[in-house]
Amino acid sequence: MSARISREDLRKLVAEWLAAGKKVFGPVRVKAGLELYAPLDSAEALLLDGWIRPANSIKELVFPRHEALYGYRILKNRVELVDLAAEIPEQIAIGAHPCDAAALAALDKVFNWDYRDEFYNRRRAATTVITMACAAHDDQCFCTSVGLGPEAERGSDALLHERDGGYEVRAISEKGRILLGGLAGETACPTAQTSGANTPPRRFDSAQVAAFAKEHFEDPYWAERALACLGCGACTFTCPACHCFDMVDEGNGREGVRARNWDACQFPMFTLHASGHNPRANQGARQRQRIYHKFVMYPDKFGEVLCTGCGNCSRNCPVGLGVLPAATEIGNG
Amino acid sequence: MDNIYQPDLMEIAGVRQHTPDVKSVKLRFQDPNRAGSFDFRVGQFGIFSAFGAGEATFNICSSSNWKGSIEFCFRKVGRVTEALWDAEEGDTVGFRGPYGNGYPMEAWRGKDLIFLGGGIAMPPIRCAIWYALENRADYGDITIVYGARTVGDLVFVDELDEWARHPRVRVIRCVDPGGQTPDWTGEIGFVPTVFERADVPAKNAIALVIGPPIMIKNTIPVLERMGGAMSNVYTSLENRMKCGVGKCGRCNAGPVYVCKEGPVFTFEELRAIPMDY
Numbered sequence: 001m002s003a004r005i006s007r008e009d010l011r012k013l014v015a016e017w018l019a020a021g022k023k024v025f026g027p028v029r030v031k032a033g034l035e036l037y038a039p040l041d042s043a044e045a046l047l048l049d050g051w052i053r054p055a056n057s058i059k060e061l062v063f064p065r066h067e068a069l070y071g072y073r074i075l076k077n078r079v080e081l082v083d084l085a086a087e088i089p090e091q092i093a094i095g096a097h098p099c100d101a102a103a104l105a106a107l108d109k110v111f112n113w114d115y116r117d118e119f120y121n122r123r124r125a126a127t128t129v130i131t132m133a134c135a136a137h138d139d140q141c142f143c144t145s146v147g148l149g150p151e152a153e154r155g156s157d158a159l160l161h162e163r164d165g166g167y168e169v170r171a172i173s174e175k176g177r178i179l180l181g182g183l184a185g186e187t188a189c190p191t192a193q194t195s196g197a198n199t200p201p202r203r204f205d206s207a208q209v210a211a212f213a214k215e216h217f218e219d220p221y222w223a224e225r226a227l228a229c230l231g232c233g234a235c236t237f238t239c240p241a242c243h244c245f246d247m248v249d250e251g252n253g254r255e256g257v258r259a260r261n262w263d264a265c266q267f268p269m270f271t272l273h274a275s276g277h278n279p280r281a282n283q284g285a286r287q288r289q290r291i292y293h294k295f296v297m298y299p300d301k302f303g304e305v306l307c308t309g310c311g312n313c314s315r316n317c318p319v320g321l322g323v324l325p326a327a328t329e330i331g332n333g
Numbered sequence: 334m335d336n337i338y339q340p341d342l343m344e345i346a347g348v349r350q351h352t353p354d355v356k357s358v359k360l361r362f363q364d365p366n367r368a369g370s371f372d373f374r375v376g377q378f379g380i381f382s383a384f385g386a387g388e389a390t391f392n393i394c395s396s397s398n399w400k401g402s403i404e405f406c407f408r409k410v411g412r413v414t415e416a417l418w419d420a421e422e423g424d425t426v427g428f429r430g431p432y433g434n435g436y437p438m439e440a441w442r443g444k445d446l447i448f449l450g451g452g453i454a455m456p457p458i459r460c461a462i463w464y465a466l467e468n469r470a471d472y473g474d475i476t477i478v479y480g481a482r483t484v485g486d487l488v489f490v491d492e493l494d495e496w497a498r499h500p501r502v503r504v505i506r507c508v509d510p511g512g513q514t515p516d517w518t519g520e521i522g523f524v525p526t527v528f529e530r531a532d533v534p535a536k537n538a539i540a541l542v543i544g545p546p547i548m549i550k551n552t553i554p555v556l557e558r559m560g561g562a563m564s565n566v567y568t569s570l571e572n573r574m575k576c577g578v579g580k581c582g583r584c585n586a587g588p589v590y591v592c593k594e595g596p597v598f599t600f601e602e603l604r605a606i607p608m609d610y
Binding site for chain 1: 334335337339340342382384386387388389410411414421423424427545546572573576578579580581582583585586587588593608
């Protein structure tokens with residue numbers, strides 16, 4: 001059985017969540033041409049039309065750009081560590097795209113292989129992802145080249161399909177069922193996964209990208225491709241799946257916090273040794289690392305690519321780089 | 334909540350200054366329960382913190398047979414190591430670990446051991462040397478070739494003398510040409526050349542080679558000429574790390590996370606991955 005909800009009722013639902021004190025994130029229009037996932041202060045702020053995908057991703061809900069790991073207090077030669085882990089309120093991402101939700105499933109593995117990162121896990125457990133299947137795509141979308149699609153359900157707790165002025169609602173996980181209750185159906189939408197106008201064409205073969213990155217590790221291609229790179233890291237920060245972080249002390253000699261902040265493989269300091277040696281001494285090596293991590297290293301460990309085809313790295317790159325231009329060149333042998 | 338990033342609090346139980354910018358520090362767990370249960374393998378590393386400055390990664394350079402304390406050694410080169418430099422006996426620092434794979438000391442049993450080290454690379458070799466000496470019957474002849482740029486850059490010098498007094502242990506000291514003092518009695522030359530001159534049977538030996546990239550690069554062909562198998566030649570990589578537990582994403586060398594799958598690799602393994610270290 002599938003269930004339907006009108007646009008008005010969807011906004012009412014969001015209003016109810018907000019009234020109940022839940023944190024709700026969704027796409028909002030910051031200004032013409034700039035949409036972001038942001039906390040909604042009202043149900044009206046939720047953007048339902050006229051956008052392809054926000055310039056950021058929902059990873060901030062589970063992996064904030066800044067997070068205190070614990071506090072420290074220094075009293076003469078003794079140190080006291082302070083637990084700063086506050087209760088994580090229930091949070092909902094409404095209107096995430098499949099390329100956002102799928103990234104959470106990939107992050108789950110990184111943050112839990114062997115050592116379990118409870119900072120991540122607590123936020124993940126408190127988060128329900130209500131994904132909106134994509135109604136359109138642009139020339140930067142390439143989910144179908146990395147095994148996903150505009151209606152893929154990986155990582156989502158429920159999926160909304162736009163139909164006849166409203167939405168078909170389907171619960172995917174127990175969390176989705178609990179949040180939506182009787183509003184959600186259980187059956188898949190009848191639409192075929194990869195045929196609609198919402199489906200980007202397959203733009204490259206990710207196995208070929210992996211093969212090139214492995215076999216042409218020292219190829220001059222990387223340095224040439226990176227000549228324009230500014231090393232700004234926008235690709236990594238706006239990526240739903242990039243998860244590299246730095247750990248620093250913020251405070252003084254008496255008290256402070258040890259925090260983790262988003263970091264980027266595009267920065268020279270990222271791999272700089274204390275000796276001055278840097279294994280990735282130029283921007284070409286850093287651009288290669290981003291492709292290598294997503295298409296070789298992560299798949300080696302976890303059996304899938306660490307890229308969901310959202311296209312954010314290219315959309316946000318000031319000089320037109322990112323996964324898609326590179327993968328199109330090296331993944332179409 | 335279980336916090337994998339929260340360090341153990343350690344009291345500094347001793348500080349030794351080796352050179353104008355190298356110290357080693359002995360630490361004891363402040364929590365007696367943790368002190369009693371702590372164990373590690375030589376070759377594993379820790380992430381050490383000076384609160385207010387941050388964390389840095391060092392090998393645990395003491396033997397795993399020494400209960401009750403651990404040691405690490407560092408050169409003063411940055412924000413964290415400058416803060417550690419100023420720390421005194423009785424002060425508190427942080428420790429997370431042990432992390433990484435460590436040396437396969439059990440697999441090395443019955444073999445001759447060759448330790449080749451350069452400069453500040455002695456600490457990660459020192460732990461294995463002590464371990465082998467403390468389990469002396471398990472290992473064959475031990476050769477230690479240790480070099481530095483100058484006499485003043487050698488660390489753990491007193492222990493070199495102590496090791497040399499053990500049966501079937503040969504210790505060869507060297508300094509780069511020009512780095513000797515008038516009373517220097519060791520060799521003059523680079524580690525690979527001095528090692529080749531020493532004519533050590535390498536064919537069935539285990540070699541542990543740690544030092545600056547140029548020393549490693551020039552030592553490997555020597556070992557190969559002497560018949561050493563690359564599956565028996567080990568090193569410990571030093572890729573920059575933050576988390577130590579395979580999350581923060583920076584220490585990979587090609588497809589391997591150095592923090593979890595390393596830091597100890599054979600050259601056979603290293604030749605199968607890209608030069609990303």
